[in-house]
Amino acid sequence: MAWWLRDYGVAAMSRPQGRPAAAAPRSRPCGPRAAFHVAKISNLPKKTKQNGRKFRKNRVYLHIVSTNERFNDKRMKDFLKHVGATVVGLFLFSVVVAGIGIMAVVGMVASASSTRSVASNSVLVLTLDGPLAEQSEGTLRDQLTGDSPQGLREMLAAVRKAKANDDIKGIYIEAGDLDADMAQAEELRGALMDFRKSGKWIVAYGEEYSQLCYYLATTANKIYMNPQGLVDWHGLGGQVTFLRDAYAKIGIKMVPFKCGKYKSATETYTEDRMSEPSRRQTERYLGGWWNAICQAVGRSRGISVDSLNAYADRVVSLEDPKNMVRLKMVDALVYDDEVKPLVNKLLKQEADDDINQLTVADMADVPEPDTTDSDNEVAVYYAYGEIVDEVPTQSLFTSSHLIVGKDVCRDLASLADDDQVKAVVIRINSGGGSSYASEQLWHQIGKLRSKKPVVVSMGGAAASGGYYMACGANYIFAEPGTITGSIGIFGILRDRSELMTRLLGFKYDEVKTNRNATMGSEVKPMTPEQAGYVQAAVDRGYLLFKSRVAQGRRMTMAQVEERAQGHVFLGSDALKLGLVDALGGVDQAVAKAARLARLDDYYTAGYPAPKDFWEQLLDEGSSSTGSVLDGQLRQTLGSLYEPFMLMRAAEGQSWLQARMPLLLRAR
Incomplete structure (x- = not known):
């Protein structure tokens, strides 16, 4: 069964x-x-x-x-x-x-x-190569390896400490391709010249000197170069990219709304060449930078400005390196292994003796010369980068340097409530950004000023939205080469109607209750009536900006208008126009803030505070990946990289901006 x-x-x-x-x-x-x-x-x-x-x-x-x-x-x-x-x-x-x-x-x-003890007969090594930030921003990997990148703040502190420390006999400059703002270079050069006045020596050596690096290297007693090296001396210049015709090819039209004949930031998107006002002001600040470089180099090397201009015109950097010695640009041609005996001679040591070297990172652990136990703090707050309303979504195109309006306002409010903080220095290096965020920052700086002195130190640029922030302070310092002013705002909207309807074939219909209910759509052109409303909003923003400047700088509206219209000025010119109070850097700003607060003794502290371990851990992956991808994109696109990034950046900006024109660099 x-x-x-x-x-x-x-x-x-x-x-x-x-x-x-x-x-x-x-x-x-x-x-x-x-x-x-x-x-x-x-x-x-x-x-x-x-x-x-x-x-x-x-x-x-x-x-x-x-x-x-x-x-x-x-x-x-x-x-x-x-x-x-x-x-x-x-x-x-x-x-x-x-x-x-x-x-x-x-x-x-x-x-x-x-704290680090300094051995006798030590030398501070300054590496002038690569980008120079306002302050060191070491990542988690940098902290674990002890290899944080250098910032201007740390360099200035290292030079200041080296000057006061009797065991540090001199500075050795490792020259390279330095990428810095003109104002940063001026501030660092001033610190190096002050070091020289103490009777200590500086020696520079490099295989290749960029112009800005050479400008700093001329503070040295002796400048040495590799026998096959060069000093890249050719003058300042640059090219401005215009995107109007590129947009036209893909059916996009950028519609500008601006105030002032010098507010040329929109030209990148709407024109195919520089306007004459824009060209004149660009030539003015480039010429001012170049003249300052030639004057300083000429004094240090005993070369006339006319001769330096002649060297640039004939591209002396491509001539036989021996000519550099004959022209007094460098003192001798030596290989890198021949520099050590020269430095040991200055240290009064044997030629092969080891040299006690200190890096900028090492100097962070060396005590300040005037260490005090005071409870009086002068806070130094660093605000640099584009001004934005809030933190954007992280991507390859997101800058790591941003002035986030909400975050900075919160930080400044905290400093205002901190009884130990007696005065605040705000270091601004920004060409502007969001008009809305700039107004909120101005308001918060005013509240801070009502409780304690506020002094602004301008970096490479404090223009448009950057100047909007600065004008609310008690006192403003700028370097001669700082780019400032650009008082004005603009709006820019995109018209994608041709792209969407003619090129791609999309069709649209609409239903509305009021005449302008669909205003702001990018798939249909604006009517003249709508454009008039937008221009009126821009005009109101411009009037508000000018009123803030008039209030902060104690000027009439007519006086502000003469200095406005988007006009860009060098710091030296801004001083004459009353837009800043004095020429100087962070150290001078700190001293002024202490005087305004009537402090006999004080210490300084930098803000915002560095990210903690867990924040850096979360950021590490995305930042590392972004850096790698950005490098690959640069290599792949080549000369197309800049226009591509300009077009991409325009997509993420708010429509109403307090921003200066694109700034050429002193390289």
Whole structure:
């Protein structure tokens, strides 16, 4: 006798001993497959139940399992394996991260609390190569490796400490291709010249000197160059990219709304060449920078300005390097291994003696010369980059340097409420950005000023929105080469109607309750009436900006108008026009803030505070990936990189801007 247990996929078969088994009756398969796996089950106790059925002793039972069940069992085992591996991996990752975090925190605490003793006959090494930020922004990787990048703030502090420390005999400049603002270079050069006045020496060596690096290197007692090196001396210049025709090819038209004949920031998107007012003001600040460089280099090297201009015109950098010595641009041609004996001679050591070297990062642990136990703090707040309303979504195109209106307002409010902070210096390096955020920052600086003195130190640029912020302070410092002014705002809207309707073939219809209900759509041109409303809003913003300047600088509206219309000025010109109060850098601004607060003793502290370990850990992956992708994009696009980035940047900006024109760099 045999039967099929269809509900459970089990067949029980019995036969008398010695008799052949009867064939099982045919039946439909249990499941979608026709193949089965047979397993023997034996020695079951009496009245044992399995799957709800009773089984008798001394019988042979066959368990028939479909391959579907077999596959599902295997899949469940694999799933459990993966879950287990994931849990173990997450646990190990957490342990590693926690370990790294503990080491980083311990390292940072130890670094913050430790002081470095300086060996006698030491030399401070300044590496003038690559981009120079306002302050060091070391990533988590930098902190773990102890290799944080240099910033202007740290360089100035290192030079100041080196001047006061008797064990540091001189500075060694490693020259290269420095990328800095003109104002940053002026401030650093002033610190190096002050170091020289103390009677200590400076030596510079490089295989290649960029113009701005050479400008700084001429503070040295001796300038050495590799026999196959060069000084890249050719004058200042640059090219401005215009995107109007490129937009036209893809059916996009940029519609500008601006105030003032010098407010030329919209020209990049709406014109195919520079307007004459824009050309004149660009030539003025480039000429001012170049004249300042030539004057300083000429005094240091004993070369006339006319000769330096002649060298630039004939591209002396491509001539035989020996000519550099004959023209007094450098003192000697030596290989890098021949510099050590020259430095040892200045240290009065043997030619092969080891030299005690200190980097800018090392100097961070050397105490300030005038360390005080005062409870009076002068806060130095660094605000640099584009002014934006809020933090944008992180992407390859997002700048790491931003003045986020809401964040900075919150920080300034905190400084206003801190009783230990007696005065605040705001270091501004920005060409502007969002008009709305600029107004909010002006308001918050005014509230801060009502409680304690506020002094602004302008960096490479404090123009348009950057000047909007600055004009609310008690006192303003600028470097001669600072770019400032650009008092004015503009609006720019995109008209994609041709792209969407003619080129892509989209069709649109609309339903509305009022005449201008669909105003602002990018798929249809604005009417003259709508354009008039937008221009009126821009005009009101411009009037508000001018009123803020008049209030802060104690001028009439007519006086402000003479200095406005988007006109860009050098810091030296802004001083004559009353837009700034004095020429100088951060150190001068700190001293002035202390005087305004009537402080006899004080210490300084930098803000905003560095990100903690966990914030840096979260940022590390995206920032590293972004840097790699940006480098690959630069390499792939080549000369197309800049216009592509300009077009992409325009997509993320608010329509109403207090922004200066694109600024050429002094390289």
